[in-house]
Amino acid sequence: MSKPKNQCSKTHGAPKVKERDQKVCIRFKCTVLNTLMDVLRHRPGWVEVKDEGEWDFYWCDVSWLRENFDHTYMDEHVRISHFRNHYELTRKNYMVKNLKRFRKQLEREVGKLEAAKCDFFPKTFELPSDYHLFVEEFRKTPGITWIMKPVARSQGKGIFLFRKLKDIMDWRKDVGRSDDQKDDIPVENYVAQRYIENPYLIGGRKFDLRVYVLVMSYIPLRAWLYRDGFVRFSNTRFTLSSIDDHYVHLTNVAVQKTSPDYDPEKGCKWMIQRFRQYLTSKHGPEMVETLFRDMDNIFIKSLQSVQKVIISDKHCFELYGYDILIDQDLKPWLLEVNASPSLAASSQEDYQLKTCLLEDTLHIVDMEARLTGKEKRVGGFDLMWNDGPVSREEEGIDTAGTGNFVANTHLGCNNDRKKQLRQLFCSFHSQKKVTS
Amino acid sequence: MLQEEEDLSLTIAQIVQKLKGSRLYAQLERQAWVSLQKPEIKLETLKEDIKEFFRITGWEKKLHNAVYSELTVFPLPRHPAAPPEHLKEPLVYMRKAQGSWEKRILKSLNSMCTELSIPLARKRPVVEQKELLNKWNEMGTDEPDLSLFRPVYAPKDFLEKEFFVELSLNTGQLGIDDATQVPPELFENEHVRLGQKVLAEQDSAAAQQYIRQGSPTALRAELWALILNVSNQPEDLLYYEQLKSNVIQHDLLVDSLIYKDVKLTASNDDYYFVFEDYLYQVLLCFSRDTAVLGHFAYNSASPPKSYIRGKLGMEDYAVFYPPNGVIPFHGFSMYVAPLCFLYHEPSKLYQIFREMYVRFFFRLHSISSHHSGIVSLCLLFETLLQTHLPQLFYHLREIGAQPLRISFKWMVRAFSGYLATDQLLLLWDRILGYNSLEILAVLAAAVFAFRAVNLMEVTSLAAAEAVLADLSTLKVMPLLQIFLFATVT
Numbered sequence: 001m002s003k004p005k006n007q008c009s010k011t012h013g014a015p016k017v018k019e020r021d022q023k024v025c026i027r028f029k030c031t032v033l034n035t036l037m038d039v040l041r042h043r044p045g046w047v048e049v050k051d052e053g054e055w056d057f058y059w060c061d062v063s064w065l066r067e068n069f070d071h072t073y074m075d076e077h078v079r080i081s082h083f084r085n086h087y088e089l090t091r092k093n094y095m096v097k098n099l100k101r102f103r104k105q106l107e108r109e110v111g112k113l114e115a116a117k118c119d120f121f122p123k124t125f126e127l128p129s130d131y132h133l134f135v136e137e138f139r140k141t142p143g144i145t146w147i148m149k150p151v152a153r154s155q156g157k158g159i160f161l162f163r164k165l166k167d168i169m170d171w172r173k174d175v176g177r178s179d180d181q182k183d184d185i186p187v188e189n190y191v192a193q194r195y196i197e198n199p200y201l202i203g204g205r206k207f208d209l210r211v212y213v214l215v216m217s218y219i220p221l222r223a224w225l226y227r228d229g230f231v232r233f234s235n236t237r238f239t240l241s242s243i244d245d246h247y248v249h250l251t252n253v254a255v256q257k258t259s260p261d262y263d264p265e266k267g268c269k270w271m272i273q274r275f276r277q278y279l280t281s282k283h284g285p286e287m288v289e290t291l292f293r294d295m296d297n298i299f300i301k302s303l304q305s306v307q308k309v310i311i312s313d314k315h316c317f318e319l320y321g322y323d324i325l326i327d328q329d330l331k332p333w334l335l336e337v338n339a340s341p342s343l344a345a346s347s348q349e350d351y352q353l354k355t356c357l358l359e360d361t362l363h364i365v366d367m368e369a370r371l372t373g374k375e376k377r378v379g380g381f382d383l384m385w386n387d388g389p390v391s392r393e394e395e396g397i398d399t400a401g402t403g404n405f406v407a408n409t410h411l412g413c414n415n416d417r418k419k420q421l422r423q424l425f426c427s428f429h430s431q432k433k434v435t436s
Numbered sequence: 437m438l439q440e441e442e443d444l445s446l447t448i449a450q451i452v453q454k455l456k457g458s459r460l461y462a463q464l465e466r467q468a469w470v471s472l473q474k475p476e477i478k479l480e481t482l483k484e485d486i487k488e489f490f491r492i493t494g495w496e497k498k499l500h501n502a503v504y505s506e507l508t509v510f511p512l513p514r515h516p517a518a519p520p521e522h523l524k525e526p527l528v529y530m531r532k533a534q535g536s537w538e539k540r541i542l543k544s545l546n547s548m549c550t551e552l553s554i555p556l557a558r559k560r561p562v563v564e565q566k567e568l569l570n571k572w573n574e575m576g577t578d579e580p581d582l583s584l585f586r587p588v589y590a591p592k593d594f595l596e597k598e599f600f601v602e603l604s605l606n607t608g609q610l611g612i613d614d615a616t617q618v619p620p621e622l623f624e625n626e627h628v629r630l631g632q633k634v635l636a637e638q639d640s641a642a643a644q645q646y647i648r649q650g651s652p653t654a655l656r657a658e659l660w661a662l663i664l665n666v667s668n669q670p671e672d673l674l675y676y677e678q679l680k681s682n683v684i685q686h687d688l689l690v691d692s693l694i695y696k697d698v699k700l701t702a703s704n705d706d707y708y709f710v711f712e713d714y715l716y717q718v719l720l721c722f723s724r725d726t727a728v729l730g731h732f733a734y735n736s737a738s739p740p741k742s743y744i745r746g747k748l749g750m751e752d753y754a755v756f757y758p759p760n761g762v763i764p765f766h767g768f769s770m771y772v773a774p775l776c777f778l779y780h781e782p783s784k785l786y787q788i789f790r791e792m793y794v795r796f797f798f799r800l801h802s803i804s805s806h807h808s809g810i811v812s813l814c815l816l817f818e819t820l821l822q823t824h825l826p827q828l829f830y831h832l833r834e835i836g837a838q839p840l841r842i843s844f845k846w847m848v849r850a851f852s853g854y855l856a857t858d859q860l861l862l863l864w865d866r867i868l869g870y871n872s873l874e875i876l877a878v879l880a881a882a883v884f885a886f887r888a889v890n891l892m893e894v895t896s897l898a899a900a901e902a903v904l905a906d907l908s909t910l911k912v913m914p915l916l917q918i919f920l921f922a923t924v925t
Contacts, residue, residue: 203710203776204574233710237574273564274707277653279856280780349706 012347027365029055031064034344035351039358045368057367058327062340064083074315079365082339083218088306091321092152092191093126095302102305118305120298120334122194126151134192138165145195166193196333200326202278202301204237208335209272209324211411213299213384214361218312220387223303225296225365226354227380227415231275233268269350276412281331287330295324295332296409300385302334319361356380356417363421370425378424379417382408456570458669460502465780467495501640505665508871509734509795515765525736527805534736534803541763542740549689556742556757557688565684572680575720576712578705628897632677640665648869650862650913657778663868664791668784676783679721682759686724690758694719707857708856711776715769718786728760730796736804762798767845770852771797796873800848808873813847814840816877821884824919828888837900842881850876851907859912879912882919886910 028040036059040046049055059081062266063253069084088094099121107115125134127148138146148168150158160167194433201204212226229268321341325333343358345351360379364371376383376390390408455461466488477485490496525531549556560568571577601781614684619886627649634646643662651659661667683691698715702708707917722728732739739761741754773791779785780861799809821839822829832839846854850873883904884891890903 070461205710205712237577268709270707270710276859280653280778281656282780347706 015187026057027053028057028059029053030059031061032059032343035354036343036358039355039362043359043362054296057365077367078315079173079317079367080315081179081317081319083215083318084311084313086310086318086339089302090337091151092149092193092336093189095306095337096121097126098124098305098309101299112129117297118301118333120301124191124195125193127190127192134322135165145196146195147193149191149193151189151191171422182307183246195227196325198328199238200330201238202233206234206238207231207270209275209295209322209326210212210341211295211299211322211324212341212357212391213303213320213322214364214381215303215320216260216317216364217314218307218310219304221303221307221385222383222387223299223385224378225299225384225409225411226357226360226382227382227410227413227417228357229272229411230350231270231272233270235268256395266307269346271349271353272412273414285329291326291332292409292411293407296384296407298322298332300389302337303385317365318400319357332414334418356415360417360421375424376408379421379422380415382410384409387406437483441795447507447594454506455502458502459669460498460862464490464495464499467493467749472696479734497638498632501638501662501665504640509731524732524734524738525804525806526577530736530805530811536735536739537803538740544580545689545740545763554689554692554772556885557686560685560687564687568684572717575716593603598806622762626769628652631659635659635662638662644869644871646869650662651865653858656861656865660778660788661784662867664788664795666784666787666791668787669777672784672787676721676786679786680717681795682724684722688723688758690723690764691720692725693764694769697764697766698729701767704767705770705773705853708770708773708853711773714776714782714785715772717782718772718789719764719769721759721786722790723760723762723764723789725760726756728790728794729756731798732761735802736806736809737798764794765801767853774852774857775860776866777857796867797850797873799873800850810848813873813877814844814873817847820878820881824881825885825888828884828891831892832900833898835897837894837897837912838883839884841897842904843884846880846883846907847873851879855910855912856908859910863912875916878919879916882915883907883910885919886915 004077012350026043026046029049030037040059041048056077057079064080065080065082065084069080074080081396088098099118103115103118106118114205115194125131125137134334143163145161145162145163147159147379201207209229209231211229214224214226216222230335238380276288278294279291302322319341320340321338324336325335343354345354357380360381364381367428371378384407392406392408439820467490471486471489474489476794478488487496490499511758525534548554549665566577571901574798631646632655634642635655640662643659647659647663661871666672694716698719702715729739739756740763742757743754754816772785775785775792796808799806800813801810802811803811818829818840829839850867851860863875863879867873887903891900895901
């Protein structure tokens with residue numbers, strides 16, 4: 001149960017005592033009206049609360065969080081879908097700062113080789129605070145393309161590319177006359193980032209990957225990686241000569257939807273499985289394995305870099321949407337991390353993916369207290385980090401020493417979640433019968 | 437005995453004749469001359485030494501593969517007095533059926549031509565040529581006005597013709613006894629290792645045998661190329677460039693049909709839309725490729741002829757139209773789309789597609805008595821269904837949902853666009869492995885068997901179609917295995 005802190009006149013009933021085999025009733029609150037609502041409504045034993053009712057589970061949006069988190073008391077069992085200061089990871093300027101700091105720390109404590117593993121983020125400068133540093137870097141490599149992004153906006157808004165300093169001089173002047181009147185984002189919060197000019201192309205098109213990572217806690221760090229995800233294609237052919245053509249360079253589905261030749265029937269997404277197969281037939285399994293290992297590295301290092309900064313409240317969990325770009329050398333780059341990845345479905349297949357993703361997220365949040373906490377896989381999620389790397393092998397077999405460590409991640413692999421869930425929950429059921 | 441020997445020597449003679457004109461012959465000759473420089477070649481034992489040389493350097497293998505390739509497509513020699521039409525199609529009534537089908541298509545094409553006042557072919561002005569050349573890699577961005585064009589025919593038109601045919605051919609045996617699908621760990625590693633070995637040996641026949649058990653994803657592109665005997669020599673690249681320049685110089689009416697087809701089918705497919713540009717690059721060139729005319733020797737169909745303006749009926753002024761003799765139909769581009777998953781270089785993609793077409797796909801839209809022809813596939817499908825699922829078969833017929841109405845489109849397209857890509861590729865592995873399309877009929881029957889429970893409950897054609905509308909989740913190999921080996925009659 002939750003209540004505003006200043007309302008201490010009322011005492012809420014004692015938290016429900018939950019017998020393991022009794023039907024629980026979980027009150028949820030949710031403001032989004034899409035896939036998530038469907039999933040929550042269909043979950044057995046979950047009941048929606050409206051308006052000011054008390055809740056056990058709240059899938060909130062970040063604005064609510066900003067205004068209310070600090071004055072809301074939550075019982076121990078209550079769960080909420082964001083960390084208080086998630087922006088340390090999801091705002092581009094903060095993320096850059098944290099990553100740079102973490103990299104320096106690694107270099108000091110472990111060495112250059114380990115620190116180099118953090119080089120998955122294209123060179124980024126906060127503007128205008130780092131303007132001079134930016135200009136220095138800019139002058140070092142003339143002629144390359146840079147991308148300007150507002151730190152806090154999403155869906156591709158406000159982004160543009162440039163090659164000359166002159167272009168941003170003009171922009172600085174223009175920005176004061178922006179027609180986004182309702183925007184309360186101050187002018188200063190932009191980042192200039194080195195644009196990746198050699199993206200991997202399929203059918204002449206640029207694309208990026210959307211991958212889902214679920215973090216249950218930061219201290220200790222527990223993160224799960226979802227097997228499914230998708231590849232988002234740009235609707236037009238890639239060429240560096242058309243810098244002003246937003247539609248070519250930005251692959252967000254939201255931007256693509258406004259492109260003149262966007263055809264909703266067409267759908268510009270591939271499931272990651274298909275992508276993985278395509279790459280395997282083109283480059284062979286080893287190179288693809290390396291690519292996916294490198295992506296694991298991105299997820300883990302980025303989370304580690306904010307581990308000490310994010311307030312690790314036990315009530316909080318968060319489902320992140322990672323945007324990854326792959327270049328022609330099959331190196332993955334981190335574009336950004338989304339705290340509120342879109343849950344709206346653009347097609348039947350998309351709806352399926354998101355429904356299963358959310359169901360499995362709720363399984364791991366485990367309001368029904370069915371899990372033991374020792375699971376390495378729940379549905380389509382694989383435990384990627386548990387205060388340390390998680391191996392595919394069974395516990396007890398010492399693989400660390402032999403150097404044959406294989407991470408417990410299966411991005412783009414077969415997702416037979418239904419079967420796994422059946423086995424998982426059936427075994428508990430029978431276990432409970434034995435113990436009670 | 438004597439007859440067999442005669443047949444064999446006839447076959448050998450014919451193959452030698454064919455190969456003598458090929459590039460391989462010239463290469464072998466050159467290699468033989470070069471080998472004379474080598475010390476191990478001695479004048480006394482010239483023949484043996486050169487043979488040994490060929491064996492060691494892998495040229496013998498290439499010759500093996502070429503002969504094997506010819507044997508695969510070559511029809512058996514007939515009675516020496518048999519006319520060439522016999523080679524194309526031995527049954528007279530089949531020839532008649534194909535003849536009237538062709539007349540119908542040509543009529544449709546000609547009337548479209550006259551209605552729209554568009555020439556069948558015209559030379560492009562230089563400006564247009566330059567434009568097309570610039571746009572070659574992104575023809576998908578072109579949006580020509582295609583609203584007046586209609587596809588010349590679609591699979592369903594073809595189907596109506598089928599109802600006349602009553603054949604007594606019965607090709608139930610398939611030899612798919614050794615098919616295994618996405619294999620478990622133990623099989624997989626060994627299988628992959630074997631696959632790599634087969635590739636190292638560069639032996640077409642071995643590859644064909646191997647692929648009956650399916651191909652590992654990473655090896656598939658090379659294996660198919662080996663089986664189809666397609667290599668990417670500089671001459672092939674040149675040939676492709678030549679075709680490309682033909683496209684740039686001349687505009688054909690069929691180009692619009694191709695554009696329309698791509699836009700309507702592949703571009704709207706969730707997985708193939710990405711390869712739109714490749715499809716134009718392959719199909720436009722394909723229609724200019726006169727080498728394709730060669731396959732009409734064993735195809736019951738004949739290429740349509742067109743006459744230079746004003747010279748109707750004069751054989752001297754006749755040309756085949758389109759140059760490759762193949763008029764594309766609605767869904768034709770789906771034969772190419774799955775190949776884009778494997779081949780990324782346009783000229784290689786082109787060659788693979790062409791070879792697949794002249795070996796397999798052409799049989800899916802011409803009327804013949806060949807066991808891989810669409811007619812036989814239809815018969816096979818119906819026979820299988822009737823034999824193994826008689827209750828379902830009669831139920832569907834009772835409610836007016838003729839099973840063939842639904843499965844026909846799957847077979848004509850070789851299931852492209854209906855199955856998930858990885859499953860489709862596993863299916864096409866077997867087509868190559870068994871050098872036959874019969875597996876399409878078997879799979880069609882297996883799908884019906886799989887959904888039999890639901891189908892027994894439907895009461896209309898529309899409902900039956902709904903049950904069978906989405907095949908994208910099906911796993912091909914288990915279905916085939918269950919149907920072939922676990923069905924109780």
